[in-house]
Amino acid sequence: MHAPELADVVAAADPDALADWLHHRALPADRSHALARLPRAALRALAGFAATDDTVELLDSVDDELAARLLRAAVPADSVRLVDALDSDRGADLLRELDEDTRGRILTGLPAERAAALRALLSWPVDSAAAHMVPETLTVSPGATAAEAIDTVRTRASDLRTDARTGAYIFIVESDGRLAGVVGFRDLVLAAPATPVATLMDTQVRTVAALDDAEDAARALDAYDLVAVPVVDERGRLLGIVTEDDAADIAAEEATEDAERQGGSAPLEVPYLRASPLLLWRKRIVWLLLLFAAEAYTGTVLRHFADEMEAVVALAFFIPLLIGTGGNTGTQITTTLVRAMATGQVRLRDVPAVLVKELSTGAMIALTMALAAVIRAWTLGVGPEITVTVALTVVAIVLWSALISSVLPPLLKKIRVDPALVSGPMISTIVDGTGLIIYFMIAHATLSQLQGL
Amino acid sequence: MHAPELADVVAAADPDALADWLHHRALPADRSHALARLPRAALRALAGFAATDDTVELLDSVDDELAARLLRAAVPADSVRLVDALDSDRGADLLRELDEDTRGRILTGLPAERAAALRALLSWPVDSAAAHMVPETLTVSPGATAAEAIDTVRTRASDLRTDARTGAYIFIVESDGRLAGVVGFRDLVLAAPATPVATLMDTQVRTVAALDDAEDAARALDAYDLVAVPVVDERGRLLGIVTEDDAADIAAEEATEDAERQGGSAPLEVPYLRASPLLLWRKRIVWLLLLFAAEAYTGTVLRHFADEMEAVVALAFFIPLLIGTGGNTGTQITTTLVRAMATGQVRLRDVPAVLVKELSTGAMIALTMALAAVIRAWTLGVGPEITVTVALTVVAIVLWSALISSVLPPLLKKIRVDPALVSGPMISTIVDGTGLIIYFMIAHATLSQLQGL
Numbered sequence: 001m002h003a004p005e006l007a008d009v010v011a012a013a014d015p016d017a018l019a020d021w022l023h024h025r026a027l028p029a030d031r032s033h034a035l036a037r038l039p040r041a042a043l044r045a046l047a048g049f050a051a052t053d054d055t056v057e058l059l060d061s062v063d064d065e066l067a068a069r070l071l072r073a074a075v076p077a078d079s080v081r082l083v084d085a086l087d088s089d090r091g092a093d094l095l096r097e098l099d100e101d102t103r104g105r106i107l108t109g110l111p112a113e114r115a116a117a118l119r120a121l122l123s124w125p126v127d128s129a130a131a132h133m134v135p136e137t138l139t140v141s142p143g144a145t146a147a148e149a150i151d152t153v154r155t156r157a158s159d160l161r162t163d164a165r166t167g168a169y170i171f172i173v174e175s176d177g178r179l180a181g182v183v184g185f186r187d188l189v190l191a192a193p194a195t196p197v198a199t200l201m202d203t204q205v206r207t208v209a210a211l212d213d214a215e216d217a218a219r220a221l222d223a224y225d226l227v228a229v230p231v232v233d234e235r236g237r238l239l240g241i242v243t244e245d246d247a248a249d250i251a252a253e254e255a256t257e258d259a260e261r262q263g264g265s266a267p268l269e270v271p272y273l274r275a276s277p278l279l280l281w282r283k284r285i286v287w288l289l290l291l292f293a294a295e296a297y298t299g300t301v302l303r304h305f306a307d308e309m310e311a312v313v314a315l316a317f318f319i320p321l322l323i324g325t326g327g328n329t330g331t332q333i334t335t336t337l338v339r340a341m342a343t344g345q346v347r348l349r350d351v352p353a354v355l356v357k358e359l360s361t362g363a364m365i366a367l368t369m370a371l372a373a374v375i376r377a378w379t380l381g382v383g384p385e386i387t388v389t390v391a392l393t394v395v396a397i398v399l400w401s402a403l404i405s406s407v408l409p410p411l412l413k414k415i416r417v418d419p420a421l422v423s424g425p426m427i428s429t430i431v432d433g434t435g436l437i438i439y440f441m442i443a444h445a446t447l448s449q450l451q452g453l
Numbered sequence: 454m455h456a457p458e459l460a461d462v463v464a465a466a467d468p469d470a471l472a473d474w475l476h477h478r479a480l481p482a483d484r485s486h487a488l489a490r491l492p493r494a495a496l497r498a499l500a501g502f503a504a505t506d507d508t509v510e511l512l513d514s515v516d517d518e519l520a521a522r523l524l525r526a527a528v529p530a531d532s533v534r535l536v537d538a539l540d541s542d543r544g545a546d547l548l549r550e551l552d553e554d555t556r557g558r559i560l561t562g563l564p565a566e567r568a569a570a571l572r573a574l575l576s577w578p579v580d581s582a583a584a585h586m587v588p589e590t591l592t593v594s595p596g597a598t599a600a601e602a603i604d605t606v607r608t609r610a611s612d613l614r615t616d617a618r619t620g621a622y623i624f625i626v627e628s629d630g631r632l633a634g635v636v637g638f639r640d641l642v643l644a645a646p647a648t649p650v651a652t653l654m655d656t657q658v659r660t661v662a663a664l665d666d667a668e669d670a671a672r673a674l675d676a677y678d679l680v681a682v683p684v685v686d687e688r689g690r691l692l693g694i695v696t697e698d699d700a701a702d703i704a705a706e707e708a709t710e711d712a713e714r715q716g717g718s719a720p721l722e723v724p725y726l727r728a729s730p731l732l733l734w735r736k737r738i739v740w741l742l743l744l745f746a747a748e749a750y751t752g753t754v755l756r757h758f759a760d761e762m763e764a765v766v767a768l769a770f771f772i773p774l775l776i777g778t779g780g781n782t783g784t785q786i787t788t789t790l791v792r793a794m795a796t797g798q799v800r801l802r803d804v805p806a807v808l809v810k811e812l813s814t815g816a817m818i819a820l821t822m823a824l825a826a827v828i829r830a831w832t833l834g835v836g837p838e839i840t841v842t843v844a845l846t847v848v849a850i851v852l853w854s855a856l857i858s859s860v861l862p863p864l865l866k867k868i869r870v871d872p873a874l875v876s877g878p879m880i881s882t883i884v885d886g887t888g889l890i891i892y893f894m895i896a897h898a899t900l901s902q903l904q905g906l
Contacts, residue, residue, distance in 0.1 A: 023657065028676050029797050060678065154643050165680060167639045168621065186620045189642050190607050204476065222705075223481050225513065225698055227618060227680070244697050245678055248704065252675075255708040256792050262715070263788025263877065264781055272793035273803060277813035284785050284814070285821055291781050292822065296829045298773035303833060306766050313759050316769050320751035320776055320885045327780075328717055328744050328878040332737050335716025339709050340725035344482050350726060360730035361737070368738055369745065376749045380756060424716065424877040425781040432773045 006034040010042045013049040022054055028061045035066055036274060040073045047074035047082065056085045059094070063271050068097030071106070080109035083118075089134050089246065092121035129217035130210035132250065133231045133240035134166055139173045140197055142180050147193035153185070165243040168227040172201045177237035179205060179230055207232045210239055215254055218247035219344055258342055261418065262335055264291065264425030291425055297433045305440045311449050314382045318390050319436070321376070325369060326397040326435045327428030333358055333405035334422050341409060341419050351410045355403075362402030366395040389439075389446045396442065397435045404430055459487040463495045466502040475507055481514045488519055489727060493526045500527030500535065509538045512547070516724050521550030524559070533562035536571075542587050542699065545574035582670035583663035585703065586684045586693035587619055592626045593650060595633050600646035606638070618696040621680040625654050630690035632658060632683055660685045663692055668707055671700035672797060711795055714871065715788055717744065717878030744878055750886045758893045764902050767835045771843050772889070774829070778822055779850040779888045780881030786811055786858035787875050794862060794872050804863045808856075815855030819848040842892075842899045849895065850888045857883055 006025075009017040025031050035058070038046065047055060047070060059067040059082065071079045071094060083091045083106050095103045095118060107115045117135050124130040138156065140149045149170055170188055172181040181201030191200055206224045208217040210233050221229050221244055228241040257267040266283040268275050275283075302309070309316050337354065340346040346354060373394040377387035405427050409419035444450050459478075462470040478484050488511070491499070500508060500523055512520040512535065524532045524547055536544045536559050548556045548571060560568045570588050577583040591609065593602045602623055623641055625634045634654030644653055659677045661670040663686050674682050674697055681694040710720040719736040721728050728736075755762070755772075762769050790807065793799040799807060823844040830840035858880050862872035897903050 026659065026676065027797070029800065032798075061676070150642070185639065185642075189603070189638075206479065222698070222701055223479065223514070227697070244680070244701070245675070248675055248697070248701050251701065251705065252708075252796065255705075255712075256796065259708075259712065259715070259788050259792040262712070263785050265785040265789065268789065271798050272789055273798060273806065275810075277810055277817060280810065280814040281817045281821075284782075285818060288778070288781055288785070288818065288822060289825055292774070292778055292825050292829075295774050295777045298777075299770040299829065299833050302770045302773070303767075306770075309769055310763065310766050313763050314756075316762055316772075317752040317755045317759075319769075319772055320755070320889065321745070321748050323773055324748045324751075324878075324882060324885055325741070325745055327881065328741055329737075331876075331878050332716050332718040332741070335712050336718065336721065336725055339712040343705065343709065344480070345485075345724050345726060347482065350486075353726065357728075357730055357733065361733040364730060364734045365738060365741065368734075369741060372742060372745050376745075376752065380752050423784075425777075425784050428780065428881070429777060432777055436773065 007038065007042065010038065010046050013045065015049060015051045015054070018046075018050045018054050018058075022057055028063075031058060032062045032066055032271070033273075035062055035070070043070050043073035044075060044078075046070070047078040052081060052085050055082055059086065060090060064093050064097050065270050065274065068094050072098060072102060076105055076109060079106050084110055084114060087134060088117055088121060088136060089132060092118055092131070095122060096126065124210065127214055128210060129208045129212045129214050129231050129242055130239060132214045132217065132246050133242050134246075135240040136166065137230070137238060137241055138167060138170045138185075139238065140170060142172050142174065142198045142201075144172075144197050145193065146188050146191045146195045146197060146200065149183075149188055149197050150193075153188075165227050165245060166241065169230075169241075170197075171230060171238055172197055173238055177235075179207065179232055179236055179238040181205060182230070205230060207236075208242065209234070214242075214250050217242045218250040218254075221247040222251075223344075254342065258338065258418075258420040261420040262338060262423050264288075264423040287423075287425070291429045294429045295432060298436055301433055301436045301440075305436075308440055308443060308450055312386070312443070312447060314380075314386055315389075315439075315443055317380060317382070318377070318386075318393075319439075321373075322390070322393055322397055322439055323428075323432045323435045325394060326401040326431035327424070329362070329365060329369075329398050330401035330405035330427035330431055331424035333402060334409060334424065334427055337406065337409050338419050338422060341413060348410055348414060354406050354410070358402050358406040359399070362399050365402075366398040369398055370394045385447050389443045392442050392446065393435075393439045396438050397431065400434065400438065401427065401431045460491065460495065463491065463499050466498065468502060468504045468507070471499075471503045471507050471511075475510055481516075484511060485515045485519055485724070486726075488515055488523070496523050496526035497528065497531075499523070500531040505534060505538045508535055512539065513543060517546050517550050518723050518727070521547050525551060525555060529558055529562060533559050537563055537567060540587060541570055541574060541589060542585055545571055545584070548575060549579065577663065580667055581663060582661045582665045582667050582684050582695055583692060585667045585670065585699050586695050587699075588693035589619065590683070590691060590694055591620060591623045591638075592691065593623060595625050595627065595651045595654075597625075597650050598646065599641050599644045599648045599650060599653065602636075602641050602650050603646075606641075618680050618698060619694065622683075622694070623650075624683060624691055625650055626691055630688075632660065632685055632689060632691040634658060635683070658683060660689075661695065662687070667695075667703050670695045671703040671707075674700040675704075707795065711791065711871075711873040714873040715791060715876050717741075717876040740876075740878070744882045747882045748885060751889055754886055754889045754893075758889075761893055761896060761903055765839070765896070765900060767833075767839055768842075768892075768896055770833060770835070771830070771839075771846075772892075774826075775843070775846055775850055775892055776881075776885045776888045778847060779854040779884035780877070782815070782818060782822075782851050783854035783858035783880035783884055784877035786855060787862060787877065787880055790859065790862050791872050791875060794866060801863060801867060807859050807863070811855050811859040812852070815852050818855075819851040822851055823847045838900050842896045845899065846888075846892045846895050849891050850884065853887065853891065854880065854884045 009021050138153050140152050169182050174180050181203040182205050183201045207230045228243045230241050231239045260267045264287045370391040373390045377390045408422045412419045462474050593605050622635050627633050634656040635658050636654045660683045681696045683694050684692045713720045717740050826843045826847040830843045861875045865872045
């Protein structure tokens with residue numbers, strides 16, 4: 001049977017057809033694709049007739065901006081109902097995408113307790129661990145027994161948004177809110193009912209601070225191999241948890257932003273397919289113009305050496321090859337290094353080791369490429385003097401590029417700028433101008449025709 | 454109190470000191486750093502005196518290659534004991550790193566059932582979902598009640614390597630091994646004891662096939678928001694599960710490999726800090742030489758246009774600027790596009806939309822950059838004719854680069870090659886040579902001095 005189109009499902013206003021459609025379109029990309037093409041009126045209708053669970057599943061599987069569009073299109077009662085049904089962290093994410101009026105209207109429509117929880121989440125800085133947490137946690141006091149703890153969980157589970165992640169750990173919290181320990185739900189169930197939770201709990205709890213970077217929380221989850229990591233305030237009081245699925249999203253988003261920066265463009269912040277040409281232009285043109293301005297310097301260098309090029313026009317033949325090789329060598333290093341720094345493999349104290357490694361590698365690469373340059377110069381038939389100039393320049397440019405590329409990312413990190421800013425295009429641009437100066441200086445020293453200039 | 458050094462802990466042969474050290478060095482990077490510097494004899498000693506749990510924690514938090522080094526250094530009895538204590542999927546990963554002899558010796562030393570499970574894992578292709586699965590799952594028959602299911606879990610939990618992820622789902626399996634449904638551990642516990650699991654279970658189970666790419670399994674976990682996804686054979690029989698932590702590792706590894714490819718180098722496959730200069734040289738030199746060979750073509754182009762450059766040496770001033778701008782424009786596009794394809798946001802059927810988007814954006818960028826080029830040519834004082842040539846060339850090169858960069862990644866995908874191969878350096882190289890041809894063709898058409906040539 002062929003699966004129906006989303007537009008047809010909406011036109012028929014059939015809740016069951018939507019459930020069926022969701023089952024057939026399991027991948028987020030398919031769902032986003034279909035949802036993005038619905039006009040506003042259809043989005044409004046969809047929010048009205050569909051079962052809350054199905055709409056929530058749909059909202060959960062598409063990106064924030066697209067989900068927010070559905071909330072914006074819905075009649076107020078529907079958007080309130082949907083936000084109420086979402087996980088708190090997801091709800092807060094979507095409210096952040098809305099204009100202040102719409103957000104205020106939805107918050108006012110929600111039950112007071114729920115609105116307060118969402119307002120609290122919205123008050124945290126958007127990149128903080130606390131902004132990404134689920135505030136609803138399963139907690140018991142240190143005096144409880146395993147049986148009592150299970151009962152608490154059982155009673156609270158109906159009004160608590162729990163799943164395999166938020167329900168994996170039960171936190172033991174003192175009367176003042178401080179986190180005392182954690183016990184796995186399985187351990188609780190498998191223990192003898194009368195066992196005090198205090199004897200079951202692990203008191204060495206790994207936590208993250210509320211204002212820590214969300215990325216640090218994601219890394220902590222990965223490093224400690226946890227399903228959820230508790231977020232605490234400065235007094236050690238439990239505020240919520242960051243779960244593994246959020247950590248995966250945070251890590252994926254970070255990797256995407258880094259990739260975009262590495263390509264010499266500002267992060268898009270919306271999914272590529274829904275970025276308009278105007279947005280793409282804005283995100284790209286700043287770096288292009290900066291790089292153009294920096295690269296423009298090469299014109300000044302070349303004009304300065306115009307006499308040399310007129311005397312030995314063959315020198316010009318090698319310009320793209322030499323600066324291209326320098327740029328390639330540097331790009332290889334920065335992309336590897338920036339990624340190693342993003343994943344926490346390389347830290348500032350490793351910089352000496354990185355330099356030794358890169359300069360040794362650079363020396364080997366320089367010699368290999370010099371050999372290739374000799375072969376190329378020979379096939380172009382430019383004579384032994386220019387061949388020597390080109391070979392020496394390759395060695396110098398490769399080493400120079402290796403030095404710049406291994407030093408710049410840690411340097412940015414040191415001054416608390418994201419090392420991912422050091423893009424391939426940036427390295428190429430730096431190496432282009434300086435590489436040309438190196439080239440003509442070496443030419444001056446080695447070419448007899450240039451001795452008088 | 455200052456935390457001790459790992460070398461001192463090993464010298465003292467104190468198991469408690471190791472536990473303490475692990476607590477103080479929670480981050481994998483710190484542990485790897487220390488472990489990597491231990492000589493073979495110290496590794497052997499460490500595997501001998503330390504508590505199995507602590508050594509397993511250490512092995513779990515460092516990368517495969519480093520963990521395998523410890524197994525290789527240990528006396529046979531220790532390495533067998535350690536592999537026996539590891540999760541099966543982790544154990545298989547480490548055995549893969551060992552030479553055939555060591556691997557065979559360890560497998561022979563293990564209990565028969567355990568060895569068989571590991572051999573089964575090792576038999577799957579290394580990039581398949583099945584190679585990354587945990588084969589031990591919690592299963593019950595469809596006839597069981599909730600109470601019986603919990604009892605089964607309780608009994609099996611002692612001899613089963615379970616944690617919050619492997620224990621999150623209980624699978625309902627028919628007598629012939631086929632997967633009938635799944636029930637969450639929490640739902641099981643919170644249900645009335647006499648409820649048949651068949652009424653609790655969800656029969657719409659998302660599964661992955663054993664031979665699916667591991668990356669597909671990771672994406673499925675993310676897309677369906679699961680803690681673990683079951684792996685089934687071609688008859689629908691349950692073989693094991695891929696858990697969320699493995700999925701995070703698979704996704705992170707993929708992002709690293711893509712970043713390295715995008716930088717114009719082959720993936721390192723070992724952590725950067727432990728890659729030797731010789732390895733780095735090998736991974737980088739192939740692409741450098743290929744790009745050099747491709748770029749060498751620019752020399753031929755320039756020699757072909759040597760007369761033009763001698764007649765109007767100012768043409769040479771703009772060479773790095775023009776080809777640099779073309780390379781930058783293309784690099785911005787490919788990095789964004791390759792990442793969007795890697796995360797599944799852009800698929801082959803989206804290619805027409807991508808082309809429209811990129812050519813519209815390219816047109817806007819071309820006009821902006823042409824304006825910048827006019828300003829630059831004016832400041833270099835090269836006269837109106839060359840200014841026009843440069844401005845027209847910028848427009849042509851930017852559009853040409855946008856076309857190449859938006860077409861190449863999908864084209865590779867179409868012929869089933871990883872689009873991440875289209876690196877910034879590759880685009881720059883392609884645009885350098887072709888851009889120069891465009892430049893001199895436009896110069897010929899616009900410059901009166903070149904009419905006779």
